Amino acid sequence: MKKIILTIFLLAFYTVSFSQDKNEKISIEFSNANLKTALEKVEQTTGYKFYYDQNWFADETNLITKSYTDISLNDLLNSLFEKTALNFYIIDKKVILSKNSTIHSSLPDNYFSTPENSQANQNTAKPVFHQQYDSIAKSQAASGIIYIGKERKGSELKSYVLSGFIKNIKTKNELSNATIRVRDKNISTVANNDGSYKLTVPYGLNYIDVELVNHKKATETIMVYDNGTLDIFLYESINELDEVVIKKNADKNVKDVIAGVSTIDVEKIKNIPLVLGERDIFRVATTLPGIKTTGEGSAGFNVRGGKDDQNLILLDNAVLYNTSHFLGFFSAVNPYTTSKVDIYKGSIPARFGGRLSSVFDIASKNGNPQKFSGEAGIGSVTSNLSIGAPIVKDKASILVGVRTTYSEWILKQLDNENLKNSQAAFFDGIIKYNHKINPNNNVETTLYYSKDRFSISSDSVYKYSNALISLKWNHAFSNKTKTDFIFTNSNYKFNIDFDNGTANSFDYGYKLNETQFIANTNYSLNSKHAFNYGLSSKLYNVAPGYLNPKTAESTIIPIQIDDEKALESALYFSDNYTLNEKIQISLGLRYSTYSALGESTQQVYKENAPINDNNVIATNYYKKNEVIKTYGGFEPRIAMRYLFTDDLSIKGSYDKTYQYIHLLTNNTTQSPTDAWKLSDLNIKPQEAHQFSLGLYKNLDNDNVELSVEGYYKKSYNLLDYKVGSQLMLQENTETQLLQGEGKAYGVEFLVKKNAGKLNGWLGYTYARTFIKSDSQFLDEKVNNGHYFPTNFDKPHEVSAVLNYKFTQRYSISSNFVYQSGRPITFPVGSYIYNGMEYTLYSDRNKYRIPDYYRLDIGFNIEGNHKIKKLSHSFWNISIYNVLGRNNPYSIFFVTTDGQIKAYKTSIFSVPIPTITYNVKF
């Protein structure tokens, strides 16, 4: 404001003073004078008083040696200041200097008019007055304004060329591939490999935003008067923990050869509204097309019509068997220690196998090798802490993350007796150690443990736990050949402790252990071929269950099902082949083999007869490690991409997969105690073929991604259950099972906007999934041998995640989900048979439970963005299920006293507000 007054004040005297002085001529001579001494000499010679800031001359090192004769003061000063950034203004024997800016003596003619729509790059730019950036300058106090060139009266071009380098502030190394953008001007460029850039910048005040992966975004405020150079320095992410932003290459959507891949950047999901204040990777995954939850608070998810056991969940290469806490309300993977998740639902790379439908490849973060740092979160139900610290600076680091509930404590505070005795608690912890021994050797170790304990009824306690170990040694044999040697062990167990004080009390448990070794090599032959090959071998040990009475006088007969053991191995090879600019092919081949091993007894059934206890013709005994049965086969994985233009492509793929381990779960289940069963003499591995085709288009400089993908999947030997089957503690599970054919197809639409004030995605999926169990035998037939919808057939699904950023600090986000209700088998009547009343059930999955929809809203407040701040905080206020929709979680039927009753369980039928506070340090 002061500057405006000054300007006006000066303008008022202009006509008078300037006319008086302009004709005075002087002669003067300088010899090796710097600018300051030169001006002092001019002062002495002319008697004019100069006003300036001494600091302005600090940069002016050119010495002046020149003589002027009969020159006007005006011309003399023009000459002296020609190569400097200084301007001057003469008034009343006074000379007022200014740096960069000119002091204007009149407003330009077009100052108050709207700018002409002229294309000429000359004389049309307006002079820049200080008030334009007056207020902004204050808020940019940290970096201030950088002046490019000197303002020259009357010779302004409309735009100038700005060039320079993008450098790391610490190392001063040039950084390539940074995006340089002129804010609000739709002008941008990408820095070259040597870090240099060139950008056409409009005349005047501009904000230059520079962004680069793993670096803090830098913003420079520049005043452009001329062509000039500007080197921009970027801070590496001050805290590596929070900035391991695995950003998709902007054009990955279009150019990647593999279709049906999604990457979740864990840092970004923090804005998505939360339930009970927890970020959840899997919940975000289910907002992507093709990935659905089986229900609210349900542990599994269904990928492209696959069963919930057909997803390979890898945490640092180790298989995670139970991915959820609290019946599926929280994911067992701590989001604060996770860097990213790659989800393969279309073509699965040849290096993965053992599951039919998808791979969730979760990578945890590394500790910060430079300094101690961490993150803490406090939510309504859980709190968590993760700390990263260097062990050997710049070489080895450790990351420790723990998460736990305090619901147990809350429960204890309550008056209600029933609730007081309830339990609901979980814990998970992860330790990751990362050691970069030398450029060619890198070692990583992950230890993970999660545990759940809760009660559904007051007399039973459920427990389950996952324990994982993963060791990885990455060795570079050469620049082109890199191999990972991986060893993992996963242990999953659950237990029900049922104690109602009577003789019925029992203890029931299940345990699964798998140990795996992988050698995975990447070999880049040349720019056209990239090979990936290796082998993996996995040993399963399963204790399928025991049931022990808890009291001596118990009527329960102890049950102990024999242990199961199997070895699953695979060899694989794939070539990522770039045929030409337009065509890229990924050819993968995997051969997997599986052997069920003794010690075991297996029943042999009569041929051409239903597999039930009636038709057992022999019981075979197998010695320890004797091969019971071997299955295996080739699993080709082929994907192809054709690029129409730089931002439009088509991709197709064919995949075959085998799965040797099955989750036993029937649709009425409400229990988290589903057991995994290994293939054996009578249970064959599942098999799937998937064809997919997709069209991909990017708009607006890759900011908007559009895609449509279709798939058709045919499966064999899918597990289904006989009518009347019971799965728990079955000696010969095959007598309860059916292995049928499945088919699934669908179309997935996705619109995604990656950046900007409004970002997020919107997906719609139409998908169907069916299974068929046909047989000449009555008890092996379901729905008369026709295809019928599976338990998770939900034809329509809409999901939207939208974030709107008001400012850098405040944003609002919303999450909307709609799903068709899942199929269910209803009782449809009663009948009397042999004097007893029975319930008649409909065809399997003939009816559907009501549709599911839910809207969540979250409001996020980030702490301020000062780089030097000690800690960085983040608040999230979320409302889950804003509409209060009473979504059924399950509908089930209980027969008591010969009466059948239907019950509906719903969770969160009211809006649930939560508040979470996170801090990073």
Place this chain on the structure above:
Amino acid sequence: MKFKTHYINQFYKILFFAIFCFSVSSCTEQYVFQSNTFESILVVQANITNELKKQEIKVSRTYRLGEKEQEFEKGANVYVTDSDNNNYSFELEDFSGLYVSKDPFQAVPGRSYQLNITTKDGKSYSSTLQTLTSVSEINVEPKVVTVDGIKGAEILVTSNDPTASSKFYRFEYEETYKVISPSWNPDKLIVDPNGTGQYPSYLIVPRDKETRVCYTTKKSDDLILVSNAGQNEDRINLPIRFIDIKSPIINERYSILVRQYVQNSESYTYYKTLKTLSTSSSLFSQVQPGFNYGNIKNNDDPEEKVVGYFEVSSVSSKRIFFNFRDLFPTDPYPPFYTECRTQLLANCWTSKGCAGYTILALIQSPVPEKVYYGALDDMSAIVFVPSPCGDCTSISSNIKPAFWID
């Protein structure tokens, strides 16, 4: 401040509610599903045996959940054919709702039988061909055993098929036991029809029907299935019933009739599925619901669902009798069904302690709580006992079954 506290409480209430949904499943509510899901389906219960008798077939329809009335399918043409071109026709028996064969017949080995039904709306149904299963004779005997520390009588069913061709068995039993009222009086009390007083007076008259000795008959209410599949020998050794020594039903004389049906693998599986589907499901024993396919189909529409399995099975039955002392020579007799404590009621109307109105009510009630046991000579007080103790018809039937042997 007050508002704030209230608000926070509200918040926590909701939060707690949410958490406890898991822990106590309090968010489970009864669900009313649409009544339009009802499917009216033909239910056929047909078991032709090797007993020479008028065979019975029940044809009914399913009814809505929660209703109790079963609906018989009337007006159908029901007949069984065999591979010797015999045709056994059935007629509807009005009082029972069953279709009964016009003439007695029995299934014989070596022939195949087929059930045919044409309903009155013209739909025709037929079963697959069934043959008579092999015959295996049973033996039934009572034994004294102690199970879980409780002494009692066990009814043991044994059979042995030396050819080992039977394998699949279904059992039914029907038990009948004698009930003798311990505080029985041959006389009863009635209101004097000629009484003239202000208050009624009573007469002691002999009872006009059997009320001392009764017989109760009960059928097994569970499907009892046994499979010998996979066994080397085809032996049955089934404790079909256990009766606690303290149970009043063996107080006097007890009889049980056990029927053993030999099934084939398919019919056995049908019944087994039926059994698992009717089992109370709990959290720990989830059962996959669905339609249990039988062997009867609509001839024109194979998709139409028909409930029931047409069986041709050999049956073997045996009835045994025993008295309490036959099994337990020294043990004390089990108590009666109720405690037979007598109660003296003052037969007066006005003064304190009078029970005139109570007595009148007991005598006039068609189903009295207590019955007459005795009286003082002057009828100033009357002794009552709980009804079962003085009148066995209150808990049993006074009709002696035809098979009963004392």
